[in-house]
Amino acid sequence: MPSNTRIFARLGRFLLDLLLPAECVVCSSDEDDLCAACCASVAGVPVVEHLGELRLVTSGAKPDQVVRILRRLKDRGQTRLARPLGLWLEIAITEATAGLGLPAREVALVVPPSPWSSWRKRGFHPVPLMLRRAGLVALPVLTNGRSRFDQRKLTAQQRALNLAGVFRSRIPLSGIRVLVVDDVVTTGSTILEARRALEAAGAVVVGAVALARVPLRRDSAN
Ligand SMILES: [Zn+2]
Structure with a gap:
């Protein structure tokens, strides 16, 4: 990707952050993009689920509110929201590695890549940004081997094929x-x-972590 495109996208995001007045995404108070009280009320206790035989730990944050906050981050570019989301991811990651009996430093974090069109529109990759705001680093090893359709309007079967x-x-x-x-x-x-893709490259995938799990009909964040 052209480096000047990346620089302008980052500069635009930085200026937007400065210009946008803070307004809590949940209660509309002007304290912060997500005020302390709402942050506490949305947060929860990590939940262990399964995707087939793969262990999935979700953060326990309220799914409806997570989707709402993600929309603000992704569609309006309110990148200050990446910090609370990153902290919730960190809690789930800690739970996931503790459940495996593994020190966190022995497990690499990998984020599925966004389509290039999403990056071009937003100027940032949401999940790696959340992790950075929590002081964590994702290993940037996965890439898109081919183009794909926007997942949002697809059925479960179409998503798998896509x-x-x-x-x-x-x-x-x-x-x-x-x-x-x-x-x-x-x-x-x-x-x-x-x-x-990770296993094809020889990795041992020990589990998965997400902010929340939502039914297909309510997913408008991805
Ligand atoms: Zn609030």
Whole structure:
């Protein structure tokens, strides 16, 4: 991608952050983009679920509100919201690695790549940004092997077909333990495609983490 495009996208986002007055996405108070009281009321206790045999830990944050906050982050570019979302992801990651009996430093975090068109529109990758705001780093190994359709209007079966074989690893990952991290899980097709690509490169996928799991009909964040 052209480096000047990246610089202008980042500069635009920075200026937008300065210009936009703070307004809580949940209660509309002018305290912050997500005020302390709403942050506490949306947060929850991590939940262990499964995608087939893959262990999935969600943050326990209220799914409806997570979707609402993600829309503001992704569609309006309110990147200050990446911090509370990143902290909720961190809580789920800690739970996931503790449940495996593994030190967090021995598990690499990998995020399924967004379509290039999403990056061009937003100027940032939402989940890696959330992780950075929590002081965590995702290993940027997965890339889009081919183009795909926007998932939002697709059925579960169409999503699986749309994503089949779409990701690939840039490098061999022999024996590296990986936790797949995403924002919202609906059908699980994105995480399962990420696992396929990671395992094809030799990684050991030990689990997955997401902010929330929502039924297909309510997913408008991805
Ligand atoms: Zn609030």
